Structures are given as C-alpha cells and as structure tokens.
Amino acid sequence: xxxxxxxxxxxxxxxxxxxxxxxxxxxxxxxxxxxxxxxxxxxxxxxxxxxxxxxxxxxxxxxxxxxxxxxxxxxxxxxxxxxxxxxxxxxxxxxxxxxxxxxxxxxxxxxxxxxxxxxxxxxxxxxxxxxxxxxxxxxxxxxxxxxxxxxxxxxxxxxxxxxxxxxxxxxxxxxxxxxxxxxxxxxxxxxxxxxxxxxxxxxxxxxxxxxxxxxxxxxxxxxxxxxxxxxxxxxxxxxxxxxxxxxxxxxxxxxxxxxxxxxxxxxxxxxxxxxxxxxxxxxxxxxxxxxxxxxxxxxxxxxxxxxxxxxxxxxxxxxxxxxxxxxxxxxxxxxxxxxxxxxxxxxxxxxxxxxxxxxxxxxxxxxx
Numbered sequence: 044x045x046x047x048x049x050x051x052x053x054x055x056x057x058x059x060x061x062x063x064x065x066x067x068x069x070x071x072x073x074x075x076x077x078x079x080x081x082x083x084x085x086x087x088x089x090x091x092x093x094x095x096x097x098x099x100x101x102x103x104x105x106x107x108x109x110x111x112x113x114x115x116x117x118x119x120x121x122x123x124x125x126x127x128x129x130x131x132x133x134x135x136x137x138x139x140x141x142x143x144x145x146x147x148x149x150x151x152x153x154x155x156x157x158x159x160x161x162x163x164x165x166x167x168x169x170x171x172x173x174x175x176x177x178x179x180x181x182x183x184x185x186x187x188x189x190x191x192x193x194x195x196x197x198x199x200x201x202x203x204x205x206x207x208x209x210x211x212x213x214x215x216x217x218x219x220x221x222x223x224x225x226x227x228x229x230x231x232x233x234x235x236x237x238x239x240x241x242x243x244x245x246x247x248x249x250x251x252x253x254x255x256x257x258x259x260x261x262x263x264x265x266x267x268x269x270x271x272x273x274x275x276x277x278x279x280x281x282x283x284x285x286x287x288x289x290x291x292x293x294x295x296x297x298x299x300x301x302x303x304x305x306x307x308x309x310x311x312x313x314x315x316x317x318x319x320x321x322x323x324x325x326x327x328x329x330x331x332x333x334x335x336x337x338x339x340x341x342x343x344x345x346x347x348x349x350x351x352x353x354x355x356x357x358x359x360x361x362x363x364x365x366x367x368x369x370x371x372x373x374x375x376x377x378x379x380x381x382x383x384x385x386x387x388x389x390x391x392x393x394x395x396x397x398x399x400x401x402x403x404x405x406x407x408x409x410x411x
Contacts, residue, residue, distance in 0.1 A: 059107040074115035078151040112147035125174035132219035139209035149203030186213035
C-alpha cells in the first residue's frame with residue numbers, strides 16, 4: 044500500500060432531490076450496493092438508514108442521502124515498521140491481504156471514504172504487540188507467530204469491512220541488518236580467534252608432549268644402550284673366565300703330559316711333536332732308526348762280549364739278536380706302528396739291561 048493511496052469503498056454519495064423530473068430508480072451493478080440515509084431527528088447525531096428509497100412526503104420532511112458502495116473484493120499490501128525487542132531496532136513487515144465491504148450500511152453511516160487508515164491501524168496495533176517479544180535475529184519466529192495470529196484474527200471488523208490474509212513477510216530493517224552483520228562478523232572473528240588460540244594451544248601441547256616423548260625415548264635408548272653394554276661386559280667377562288679356565292685346563296693337561304712324557308721317556312715327546320707337526324714323520328722315523336741302530340750295535344758288542352766270556356751260549360743269544368734286527372728292517376709303517384715297535388724295543392732293551400745287570404754283578408766287563 045502506497046502512502047498516498049486511497050482505498051475508497053464509496054463509489055457515489057449524493058443528496059436525494061425533493062423534486063425530480065425522472066423517477067427514482069435504483070439500478071446497482073453486481074459489485075455495488077445502494078444505501079439511503081435520512082437526516083437524524085432532533086436529539087440524534089447519526090443519520091437513520093432506510094430499507095427502501097424515501098417517498099415524497101419523507102423527502103419534504105427531512106434531507107436524505109444516497110450512497111453507492113463498492114462490495115467487490117480487492118487486494119492490497121502495506122508495510123509496517125514494527126519495534127523489536129531491542130528498542131533501537133525495528134522489523135519491516137510486509138502484509139498482503141484482501142478486503143471487501145461486508146456491511147454497506149455501516150460504511151455509509153461512517154462515511155468511510157478511505158479504509159487504509161483502518162487497515163493500517165488494526166494491523167499496527169495487533170502486530171506491534173507480537174514484534175516486541177522477538178529480537179532482530181528472530182525475525183522468522185516473529186513472522187510465524189504473526190501469520191498464525193492474522194489467520195485467526197482477520198475477518199469482520201467493526202467498520203463493515205472484512206479482511207482476508209494472503210501472506211506476511213518480516214525482516215529486520217536496514218539498521219538492524221547492519222547491526223546483525225556487524226555482530227555476526229564480531230562473533231566470527233571471536234570464534235576464529237578462539238579457534239586459532241585453541242589450535243596454537245594444541246600445537247604447543249603437542250610440541251611439549253613430543254619433546255617429552257623424545258626425551259623419554261632418548262633416555263630409554265641411553266638406558267637400553269647401557270643395559271646392552273652391561274650385558275656385553277658381563278658376557279665378555281664370562282667368556283674371558285671360561286677362556287681362562289679352558290686355557291688353564293689345557294696348560295695343566297700339557298704340563299701333565301710333558302711331565303708324564305719326561306718321566307716315561309723320549310718317545311712320548313716325539314708323539315706330541317708328531318701330533319702337532321705331522322710333516323716331520325720321516326725325520327722322526329730316521330731319527331728312531333738311527334737310535335735303534337746305535338742300540339743294536341751296542342747290544343751286538345755286549346752279546347759278543349758275553350759270548351767271548353762264555354756267559355751265554357749262541358742258542359740263547361740268537362733270539363735276542365733276531366729281536367734287535369726286527370727293529371732295523373726297512374718299512375713304511377705309520378707313526379703309530381713305529382711307536383709300537385719302539386715300545387717293544389724298549390721292553391727288549393729292559394730285558395737286555397736286566398741280563399747285563401746280572402752279568403756285571405759276577406764279571407767285570409771292560410768297556411770299549
């Protein structure tokens with residue numbers, strides 16, 4: 044509804060003439076209604092409606108008026124500046140509605156030449172009470188309540204006009220919108236600052252936790268390395284002790300072996316030497332053969348002296364000579380066989396030494 048728009052439901056208003064050449068005939072259209080009013084009696088302020096056109100006698104007595112009233116349906120819209128809960132801001136409400144004359148007599152009696160003030164005043168009074176309950180950020184809720192209210196409240200009025208609702212649209216005005224934008228930007232900036240602060244706090248916390256975990260990891264690595272080093276040292280000490288015990292046992296075995304070898308003769312020493320240096324077999328064999336040959340020559344000389352002095356006969360000396368010759372026969376026996384023969388030779392030598400000892404007890408034999 045424009046501010047200077049006039050919504051006049053009275054199509055025509057005229058005084059009924061007393062004398063008229065043409066007869067008084069009413070021909071209202073399909074969207075109008077004719078109403079007659081008579082001047083009030085003394086002591087009354089409002090005219091009196093008539094159910095029919097006045098007669099001549101009535102016209103002579105008082106003044107009559109004829110009204111042709113528009114009864115068609117009309118559509119209109121208007122905007123209202125309604126206060127919000129915050130008194131400094133307002134809602135801008137656009138209301139679209141229909142109106143039509145429900146009671147032409149009332150319209151004629153009130154001489155309503157413009158229904159706009161009536162519609163505006165009615166809506167402003169009713170909707171203002173609703174708008175004050177809502178803040179500018181709750182325009183949707185205010186619009187919803189206004190729509191429900193007008194759907195039930197609109198209808199017949201005291202002015203002979205019937206109103207019908209089409210729609211209601213409520214929005215904050217420009218100042219309120221600017222305030223909302225500023226407040227929203229402030230909230231966003233605050234939320235962004237809080238998020239950045241929370242993010243920075245989380246980063247610092249994460250960095251502190253990471254540093255703590257790194258320190259714990261480094262300490263664990265140092266402790267683990269120390270533990271490994273301690274275990275390695277213990278293992279080295281155990282190994283050194285075992286090695287020392289083993290070396291000591293070997294040394295004792297060698298000492299015992301050397302002691303036994305020295306006590307039993309030179310052959311055990313040769314066996315020890317051959318066990319460590321098998322490549323010296325031929326040399327040892329030659330050395331043994333040379334020793335046997337020397338012993339054989341000595342035994343031959345001794346037997347010859349015994350024979351010369353008639354201490355033994357030839358029959359007794361022959362087995363001894365054969366046994367001595369057995370050690371001088373050439374062969375390729377293994378060192379173990381040679382050593383076995385050496386032991387047999389040693390036994391022979393012991394036997395000869397015993398015989399010699401018996402002989403020397405009775406006869407002194409000069410040595411060559």
